[in-house]
Amino acid sequence: MKTWINQRSNQITVFLVGIIIILIFNFILPAYEKLPYFNQKINELSSKQRQLQKSVLHLPFHQQKIKTIKKSTLEFQQLIDQSTNIRHLQNELGKLHRKHHIKIQTQKTDQQPFDDILDRTIIKMSLKGKYNNMISYFQDFNSSNNLYLLTGITIVNSNPLKKDALLLTNLEMQIFYPKK
């Protein structure tokens, strides 16, 4: 054994075999373990990248859409703000009443929650006016851009024997808006 070890060629053989084993166990086998992981990861990432690229490709269109939506939302929000502002509400209704020669008798507003996402303002009004004025008032009321929801109407003829009678109208309307 000693003689075998002393021989230079055998020493070289042992040295070469040693290096080959070290290379196989320290570099080749770990590399073969790493490669499938990397390939799988690269495939996943590539697929994700493709999805994102597709989304990003339409980004200019989306950005334009965001602008439009933002604008519409802002307008809507302004409408809500106006509708929930009692002073503004009275101004608007006052304009409408004056326009159709209707007199307001009483008005009562009450704010209360509706559900988890919406709040509401209930407005009860008593109006006085003639039939034709009242009809045009209703037409105008519905065509105007507002958030009032007419939920109940009671009309009483105060002069049942007259042809152009004066009508007493009780209106109940509600304004719905998202919770803040």
Added chain:
Amino acid sequence: MIYNPTLIKNWSAKHIFQKRNSEKDMLVFHGSGASYIQFDPAGIRIAEISETKIQSLLHSKQRPLILLSAPYINSYVHETIILSKKELNLADSQTLSFSSSAENHRTITAIELNDKKALTVHSHLTELGIQQLDTLKKIKSSVIWKPAVLYFLQSFLLVSKQNPQWEGIFRIFLSNEMMEIHWHQSYPRLQHSFFLHQNLHPEKNIQHINEIFNHKKSQITIKSFQLINQKIDKDTFQYKVLAGLQHSESRKLKSKTQNQLKKSKSVKIIKTINRNQVLAFLLLITLIWTAWLNNQVSEAAESKKILLSSIESLKIQAKKLDELTKYQLEFHKLQALKQTIRKLQLAPHFILNELDKLLPKNLWIQEISISHGNIFFELLDNEETELSQLIELFNSKIGKTNLDKSEVTKIKHITLKKYTLSMSNIHPKLIYENLD
């Protein structure tokens, strides 16, 4: 080892050794011992050498050249015509038919003198020689060796060619072997070459030579020679001339070797080298493989890194899409709210207009209450109107109508009939402002 300096006139042994091999020292195995020939600036040192010293010499950086002589190897030199390899083999088996050595233990070297003549040296390893080589290879696998006679013959021919003026006799005496070359009138003449086997006494060796070659005519007298560490009386021995060769001036020395022993030795060396060569080749492949794999792994890691950074950058851009979703959701909520309000918006003017159309002149509305799904109203009648037809008309045009109450009332002293009606399942077009 013996040489006779008095017979060598114009050049020395140092000269011949150095011409042949200026760098390597030599280890000559002959007889029962070994001699170490060492070159140094002062001259040539020749000494008997022990086995331990042999080991250290073989392990040294400058490994000595091994020269084998009898009894380790049996050599015979003779003049031949130019022969092919096959012919050399045939000549070898004919010339030394007594030899029992295997073919791979034979070396045949033909030194071409001119296009017609050559000197052929036959060397056959003996059992002792094979054992000795195996022993040496155990110490050092790559042992370089040569038959001693061949080495000295080649040295002599080379040097004599370079010194054409030289005349005299060159003798090589080893413990059991001798070669003698005469140099006459500028021409070298190989006088004889023979082997003396393992006979211990010189006289026995001479007898043995005569038995083998049986050349009786030409005889020479050896006047003096010297063995290493041993002096022998110069008048004791006589040797016979076994072969002679006249060289012409124009002869060119060429070496043509058919070396079977070398071949077999080569096979052994190749076997040893092959193992390491194969391993070195495998190592090279492994290294290339490792480099390739490492390259693959680092490329994959780099790709992953690039993809990750690309995804990060895309994600930042895609965040704007999340913003869009957020705004869209908010907008849709508001839009839905607005649409719901629009859909549920009561339109009292529709139902009032419809009632106005349907009611006869003698009937008018006293009071009306409109809510989602139901209408209650009171009619005043100043005549006896048949209500069933009217209710049917209401049923078909507006919705399911019931007469809840019919009574007589007085308003400002005028007697009127008062009907209380209720409507359900109102046609949506008559009660809601906006319908899809």
